[in-house]
Amino acid sequence: MNAIQFITQNTQLDSKSVANTVSLLEEDCTVPFIARYRKERTGNLDELQIGAIVKFKEAFVALEKRKATILKAIEEQDALTPELKSKIEQTVDTTVLEDIYLPFKKSRKTKAEKARKNGLEPLAKIIMAQRTTDLEFTAGKYANANVPDEAAALEGARHIIAEWINERTDIRNQIRTQLEKYAQLETKVIGTKKDDEKAQKYQDYYDWNESLSRCPSHRLLAILRAESEGFIRVKISIDDDRALDSIDRKVIKSNNACADQIAMAVEDAYKRLLLPSLSNEILKQAKEKADEAAIAVFTKNLRQLLLAPPLGEKRILAIDPGFRTGCKLVCLDANGNLLHNETIYPHPPQKQLREASKKIASLVDAYKIEAIAIGNGTASRETENLVKNTPFKRDLEVFVVSEAGASIYSASKIARDEFPNYDVTVRGAVSIGRRLADPLAELVKIDAKSIGVGQYQHDVDQTKLKTALDTVVESCVNSVGVNVNTASESLLSYVSGIGPKLAENIVNHRAENGAFTSREAIKKVPRLGGKAFEQAAGFLRIRDAENPLDDSAVHPESYGIVKQMAKDQGIPLTKIVRNTAVLKNIDLKKYQTETIGLPTLQDILEELEKPGLDRREKAKAFTFDQNIRTIDDLRSGQLLPGIVNNITNFGCFVDVGIKESGLIHVSNLSDSYVSDVNSIVSLHQQVIVKVLEVDIKRKRIQLMLHKG
Template sequence: MSLISFIISQTQLPESSIKNTLELLNEDCTIPFISRYRKEHTGNLDEVQIGDIVKYKEQFESLEKRKVAILKALEEQGVLTEALKQKLEATQDLVSLEDLYLPYKKSRKTKAETARLHGLEPLAKIIMSQNANDLESIAFKYLKGEVASVDDALEGARHIISEWINERTDVRNNIRYQLERFATISTKVVKTKKDSEDAQKFRDYFDWDESLSRIPSHRLLAILRAQSEGFIKLKIEIDDDKALSKIEDKIIRSNNACADQITLAIKDAYKRLLLPSLSNEALQNAKEKADADAITIFAKNLKQLLLGSPLGEKRVLAIDPGFRSGCKVVCLDAQGVLLYNETIYPHPPKSDQIGAIKKISSLTEAYKIEAIAIGNGTASRETEAFIRKIHFKNDVQVFVVSEAGASIYSASKIARDEFPNYDVTVRGSVSIGRRLQDPLAELVKIDAKSIGVGQYQHDVDQTKLKKELDTVVESCVNAVGVNINTASTSLLSYVSGIGPKLAENIVAYRDAHGAFTSREAIKKVPRLGDKAFEQGAAFLRIKEAKNPLDDSAVHPESYAIVENMATDLGKSVTELIGNKELLKKIDLKRYCTPSVGLLTLEDIIKELEKPGLDIREQAKVFTFNQNIKTISDLREGQLLPGIVNNITAFGCFVDIGIKESGLIHVSNLSDSFVKDVNEHVSLHQQIIVKVLEVDIPRKRIQLKLHN
């Protein structure tokens, strides 16, 4: 099977779209570039579809690589027949490939191998023929050396037969089918650890059983974590009698002593070889599916977080709140540059509210502060209440900002390089302020796993998680676009075609030569060649450039088209931009070429209507119920404002302004069936919730979405 045929079988996408997309990928084009600027080539495939092509291309290449290795190994062993070669080459998945290779794998010394060394393979073949009448007499002929009795000879022969049964693809696939459809996962608590404090969070799974095919991803990952930490033991089980009967039906065709020996060998193969191996495989498959579900949820959450509402270029005073150590205050200009830092102590034990009010008031006036960002960690509510007491001369908006991952950033090399003369507390406050100004620009500096939106992110396949999250970050950065004259190295590194090294070169060139005044000037950056420029230029924006298209998503390769449109209308490009009436008059078919079709031209018109428009909504002020300060203040039936701060497969968590987040279980999101939590809520969405239940000892709050 060819690569294109394989991808078609997995995606059902048109052959021409796949073929053209593969050609672009082989030319080192990125997914954001292909989906945005090569729509005619791909047949208007979106990022997800192009991502699927990349995924299945990698799967196919991995499969082909394994085939080559197996064929080489079999050839070296001298066992590669033409029939076996054809079977291997026709195989379309790794499981079937490994099953075909299983009989030829060089493994540690097995019971079957020992029996062969004792010369018992001919006896095993006689038994499998099922024609022998006096089996004991036949077995007696094989007594030699360590084979001291007929029972020893028959046992050795059974070990060989067990191995043969284990290697049969039809037998393995039948048990796989039963495991896939009917397996249960059951758990038992480790009694010696049952009462430990750490075990209590897993107590729901101390004695649990459930269908393996139906267990939700979050529950399976929780059970596997409990097992890895030694609190429970788990088993994968199916109906053994049914499984054995299925194998016997495939193999036994007589009713004599041979059949009796084969029955014993089947039981041995099943218990010792097949079930342990295939139940582990089934558990691993379930784990991979749970990983995929968890990674998908994490990716959706991360996308929503990265595309969170920015305040924009406003002067911000940011506060990292605290009690004993005080509140760390920083003042940032509209571009996020640190202007001033200070520590105030409005809370116990110092309780210097008067001094703190004077300081905040003077800083707000001195630096013309337009907004205040307060971290949502320890002392957040108290600090917010304190700030709201201050009467500012000008209108100052107050926001509570998520601190998730801020401590990771403040101790990172990126933060140390950016602020070598400041400690982690100042860096953390800067991060909080910048998150309000532009969440995307700041959050790209942090390892996405540390942001803490999702479920069991440390338990899933870390390579797959990183790859998926990097794809999400790249997609978000390119969807928004980047101001090349203010962007950090971290942000620039995610721009299509740029990467970490070129990002460093861009910043170094900018520091040495000043701001870029045109997209054409980007070509002067060392090592930034034509391919990198082609892939990245349209995602890099130049504010107040001579050519207004340099601050738009119009690709430089299409500038001539826009200039022709303007000339045909008797206008300049500047007059054309934002003039919807003029743009409506353009007959796009006049500008079609073999490489530029209506899809691209329609995108150009949309961009000219609102050039450089930020796809994100602007940040809005939100206020919690000021009467709710601790979990003890909650009562069933209360309606409260809240902000969604995490989304999982089983529901979403909501910040209602106290230390503990409340859970809206998936069943309480709607009166109808909920297939996907994200269809009902989004991360950082401001909602109204109803308190259903408060469990103070366990610090659990059950909520319902109030419509």
């Protein structure tokens, strides 16, 4: 089986589409570029489908690499037969491949290997034949200096038989099937850890028993975390009698002394070799599935967060609130540049409320502020109240902005490079303001894991998590497009075909030579060659360019087609853009070529109608219930406004304006069964919730989504 067949089998996509996509990937084309600008070659595959092709292409490469390693290892043992080689080469499943290889990767310290060295393999074969009538007499013949008597000989022979049983693929698959269907996940608290304060959050799992196949991903990850932290022990179990009986039926064909020895070997093989190995395998597979589920939640949340509504190019006063250390104020221009910063102390212990209010009002006037952004951390509600009670000479929108990850950014190299002459408090406040203006442009500067919109992100496979999150960031950046003259190095690095080094070169070239006036001018950036330009150009925008297409998603390779459209309509290129009356009369079939078909032409037409359109909604201001300041103010039955600030597989968390977020369990999201929380709510959605239960001691709040 070749790569195309392997990918097609696993994705169920058209083989021609797969082959063409693989070809594009091997030409160093990126997923966003392929999805947007090579629809004719892929059969209009979307990013998810192309991503699946990438995944299974990598899996095939890894499989082939493992096959080569195994073939070499067996060949070095002079054990590679033509039949075995063919069997390995035709295998498309890694589990099957490892089962084939199992007999050839023995450790020289196994009990079976020791028995072989003592000359007991012939005895093991005699026993397995199950034809001898006087087994003790036969066993006695194998006594030697290392084997004192027939009992020792029989024990050694059983070790060899146990290994044979362990290596049988049919038996391993039989036990695998039982584990897949019937495995129980059992936990026990470690006695000395039972009263440990840190262990209390895991008390639900001190004595837990559940079907492994039905264990939700979030619970499995919590249990495995508790085990890794040393608070509980985890065990996988099945019905031992049923498992042993199923093996006995496969290997015992008589009713004599040999059968008794084989039965003993079966039990040894099962308990010492098969069950520990396959239990670990099934638990590893369950962990991988749980990882995939957790990563899927994280990527959905991250996508929603990155594509959160931006306020746009507004002059913003951002406030990083605090009590003792005061509130840091920064004023930003419409492009997010820092104009001014200082600190006010409206809250205890200083309580300079009047002075603080006066200062905010004067800064709003001085810098023509259009919106105020307040971080949602400590003293957020108090600061929001201060701002809303401050009289302004103009109408202002006031926003509470998530601070998640802001401290990570403010101490990062990126922040130090951006603001070398300011401390972390100023950088943090700037980040809060810029998040309001454009969440995507600011959040790409922060490690996605630090944003805190997932579940058990530190427990899942970190390599897979990083790959998945990077893919989401890349997808979001390219779906929105980037203003090449204002974008940060971090944002540019996620543009298709660019990467960190070229992003740095673009920013340096921009600083030395001024703003880019056209897409063509981007080619002058050092080391930005033809391939990089091809991949990136359609996602880079040039505002107010001479050619209006430079501020659109129309790729430069298609400019000729648009020019021909304008010529055929008897108007200049500048007049075809946003000209709905002209555009609706264009016959796209007239402009089809061997490489550009109707899907791409339709995209071009849509882009000409609304070039460079940011499909994100505009940010909306939100007000919490002013009577709710702490968890002590909550009562069952209250209806409160809130903002969804995290989504998991078991529900969503809602910020109701206090330190603790409340949980809407999946069962309280709808009157009907909910299979996907994201189908009901989205990150940063403004909702009304009903308080069901408040546990002040454990700082837990149970909520229900209000449907009224």
